[in-house]
Amino acid sequence: MTTKASTTVAQQWILLIHQLPPKPTNLRVRTWRKLQKLGAVAIKNSVYVLPASEKAHEDFQWLKQEIESTGGEAAVFRADSVEGTTDEEIIAAFRKARDEEFAALSAEFDGLTGAIREQSRGKHLSAGRLSSHEGEIDKLHSELERVAANDFFNADGRNVAFSAFERCQKVLRSAQGPAEKASLSQTKGGTLAVAKYQGQRWVTRRNLHIDRLASAWLIKQFIDKRPRFYFVGEGETVEGAIPFDTFGAKFTHHGEDCTFETMLKQFGLAESKGLREIGEIVHDIDLKDEKFHRLEAVGLNAIIDGLSKVLRDDRKLLQQTSVVFDGLYALLSQASEKKSEAKTRKRRRSKTK
Numbered sequence: 001m002t003t004k005a006s007t008t009v010a011q012q013w014i015l016l017i018h019q020l021p022p023k024p025t026n027l028r029v030r031t032w033r034k035l036q037k038l039g040a041v042a043i044k045n046s047v048y049v050l051p052a053s054e055k056a057h058e059d060f061q062w063l064k065q066e067i068e069s070t071g072g073e074a075a076v077f078r079a080d081s082v083e084g085t086t087d088e089e090i091i092a093a094f095r096k097a098r099d100e101e102f103a104a105l106s107a108e109f110d111g112l113t114g115a116i117r118e119q120s121r122g123k124h125l126s127a128g129r130l131s132s133h134e135g136e137i138d139k140l141h142s143e144l145e146r147v148a149a150n151d152f153f154n155a156d157g158r159n160v161a162f163s164a165f166e167r168c169q170k171v172l173r174s175a176q177g178p179a180e181k182a183s184l185s186q187t188k189g190g191t192l193a194v195a196k197y198q199g200q201r202w203v204t205r206r207n208l209h210i211d212r213l214a215s216a217w218l219i220k221q222f223i224d225k226r227p228r229f230y231f232v233g234e235g236e237t238v239e240g241a242i243p244f245d246t247f248g249a250k251f252t253h254h255g256e257d258c259t260f261e262t263m264l265k266q267f268g269l270a271e272s273k274g275l276r277e278i279g280e281i282v283h284d285i286d287l288k289d290e291k292f293h294r295l296e297a298v299g300l301n302a303i304i305d306g307l308s309k310v311l312r313d314d315r316k317l318l319q320q321t322s323v324v325f326d327g328l329y330a331l332l333s334q335a336s337e338k339k340s341e342a343k344t345r346k347r348r349r350s351k352t353k
Helices: 027-038 054-069 087-121 127-149 157-175 210-223 259-266 273-287 296-310 314-352
Strands: 013-019 041-044 047-051 073-079 201-205 228-232
Touching: 013 054, 027 054, 041 087, 047 054, 054 073, 087 127, 087 157, 127 157, 201 210, 210 259, 210 273, 210 296, 210 314, 228 314, 259 273, 273 296, 273 314, 296 314
Parallel strands: 201 228
Antiparallel strands: 013 047, 013 073, 041 047
């Protein structure tokens, strides 16, 4: 259960004061939209505020530069208090602004839920409409995550909006046929069908490290083109989500394999030499048994450790390390292709002799 921020704790603020030129005429709207996306609220005419943080200061500085580049004037500064208003009044303004955004999203989710139910009852819910509804839910969910990230003081509408999202997801899942709902169905050959895993929710333990990071990258790049990841604490769960690298899960350590290797085998991806070699590197780092003696393990582990110390947010860490895995996969795949070409040329030469 969340509790509202105590108003007895001293609060610092970052303020943006600006004056816009009459032209370009769309500058005022552009500036207002950017302030909305940042979650800033107006406390006076042309005075916007955010709770003090390095990110807030940087965001306002970028906006200040843009305003000044168009001939306007702007100033950014930190303040312990704002003359003419109290911290309690500013916090109330933030909660009110977020509640309005959460309410609008709740209405959107509830409207979509009603439409899905009605179409399902009337047997008008075609595969095309299902796909369209899935896309709309994803779009609304992304907006919900953005608003939640700007919910600095735990607005009351937050839980209501997420409940509306969960209801919408539940109704959509119940409207899908058995083929769409099967989350662990397999093909005849025993390999899991990637098509059954599109648009899924995936959950793992928070404080990501090598095996969970690599597995999440594998899911996004080769299994589920529209995944939604959740990172939870001990004993927490996410309804309807597919767990990975957690105790008792289908996708976790099996025998001598780490989670990444397990998923490669179960989804029939182990034929890719680039992915297989990444699995060997991840194995050596995660299990520390030196099974494959991959020289890249030390370097990759150092990179992951360094990024973990700089990026303390799991989503940001996953985003940054995904680029590292992209590069590693490209390098190993290219090396594999060159070796294959060299072997082919060698066989051809031996045949001509």
